Amino acid sequence: MGLEKLLYLQGVGAEFIDCFGNLVHIPATDRQGILTTMLLPTSFNQHQCDPSEYAQILTDAKVAKRIEQLDVAPWLEPLHRFQWCEIDTPHIDIQLPDNYPFAMQITVFGETIDTLAVTVSRDDCVIVGEYHINGQRYCQYRLELDKPNLHLGYHHISLAFIGDTARPHTLYGQIMIAPQVAYQGRMEQLALTGQSRPWGINAQLYALRNDEQWGIGDFGNLAELIDYAARSGADFILLNPLHALDISQPENPSPYSPTDRRRLNPLYIQIEAVHEYKAIEAELTSQKWLQKKQVINQSQLINYQEVHSIKYAIFEKLYQIFCQQHAKHETARYLAYLAFVEKDKPALMQFVAREMELASNFFNLDAGFYLYLQFVANEQLEACQLNAKQCGMSIGLIRDLAVGAVSHGAEVSANLGLFCDNASIGAPPDPFAEQGQNWGLTPFDPVKLKQHDFSHFIQLVRSNMQSCGALRIDHVMSLLRLWWWPLNRDLGEGSYVYYPVDTLLAIVCLESQRARCIVIGEDLGIVPPEIVSRLQKAGIFSNELFYFCKDHDGFKSPKDYKQQ
Structure with missing residues (x-):
């Protein structure tokens, strides 16, 4: 049993x-x-x-x-660290012994709501569950909250016991107030008015090809596809997962086997659209580099190892220009880069630390290099979605979230x-x-x-x-x-x-x-x-x-x- x-x-x-x-x-x-x-x-x-x-x-x-x-053990914790409810029936659950005699001060606070503070006793709650431990009955008490004062989001809860010397400390937790349904966009309106449904196309970004790319489809090709599809009246473009892949094994390029689903694959960066490209344009349009581009674009299949080698060599040049022209002088672009890093810094640094380990057989570059690539990739993807909306697409890009990540990547190992x-x-x-x-x-x-x-x-x-x-x-x-x-x-x-x-x-x-x-x-x-x-x-x-x-x-x- x-x-x-x-x-x-x-x-x-x-x-x-x-x-x-x-x-x-x-x-x-x-x-x-x-x-x-x-x-x-x-x-x-x-x-x-x-x-x-x-x-x-x-x-x-x-x-x-x-x-x-x-x-x-969960029944012995009066306030759990995380709980949730729907916005239409907001409530807080507390676990206490049956007939608990003391009053409690419950406070809900967060960024998007005014502080809500109430003093309650068990008589103000309803029992929604029970558990017996060594002859003692524990109850799950539910306190209904005042709906007009609450909003969707993640909020903090504090619980203090009034008059109970055995529980002198204030307990803290988090409550998620969720909607009943996901965002519907124009779908509900279309259903009510009988208008035609949104339509669009599915594209594997890496498979988009032209003579100007560096051997693999990139965000520049996506921008072209957006313009073409929008002129035809399309509402969306569904893409393959854009997650970061194993930098140490470019020959294993499946977008469904990522190292970190929170980060983007830098190989999708369009070289010519990077802000720092102008400084190295003369070099990259020389006969030497044009020949490399021509050879890699002639292949019917994507040569991932060669693409990886060429694009990362160019990325290194772009990063050096970024350091010289922007980081050194703390320009507006550098400040935007810092803001990007700060926004999701702990997870971003997990990824960067692992990238440096995995890439050690190829090159030895500082953490800023990998942060810079994520900054640029996010910049270009954001521009693509903005362009899609400005072109009249009702949805724009549809991204794809893979079901898991490989064990040796940053998402899992960290x-x-x-x-x-x-x-x-x-x-x-x-x-x-x-x-x-x-x-x-x-x-x-x-x-x-x-x-x-x-x-x-x-x-x-x-x-x-x-x-x-x-x-x-x-x-x-x-x-x-x-x-x-x-x-x-x-x-x-x-x-x-x-x-x-x-x-x-x-x-x-x-x-x-x-x-x-x-x-x-x-x-x-x-x-x-x-x-x-x-x-x-x-x-x-x-x-x-x-x-x-x-x-x-x-x-x-x-x-x-x-x-x-």
């Missing part, structure tokens, strides 16, 4: 419906293998280990201790406390892949995600909703569940792991409204009904492929497509 309870608390699934509609029971050994993977020390499977060590993870004593941490790097994500066996799919990406640990107040997930969604009108979330089912493979296959064949879907969806909806960014969920594959209804209710659009829109009579008529 204890082991089964811990499997539930850690989110390890017991069954699922496969692509044929059959109920599949996940073997107990596989479920326990994933649980073991979760509880192993970080990077455990990357070192030589004695298999007997695995057996020490799920002893009765350790299982009981973990259950106490996850199931009992935040190991949030991930399980003893496992990788993929999909269970099906007719398309009889052995299942393993994508080599490191999963979020659902328990650790919650214990860290969802801060990384918030940052991830927020950074990918910049400079676009919509965000496509790859494999949106990951908000509900992901298939985990243990890195050590002695621990079994994997299992589904479940995530706090309602909280994650609420975060997506809030960030969507704040960024005025429509959300599309890529819901292809095994899509459980629990996620379908939630996505529809949250106003997140579905992603269908024409080739999959079939029934027994053949292809469906467009009038039978999903309305959302």
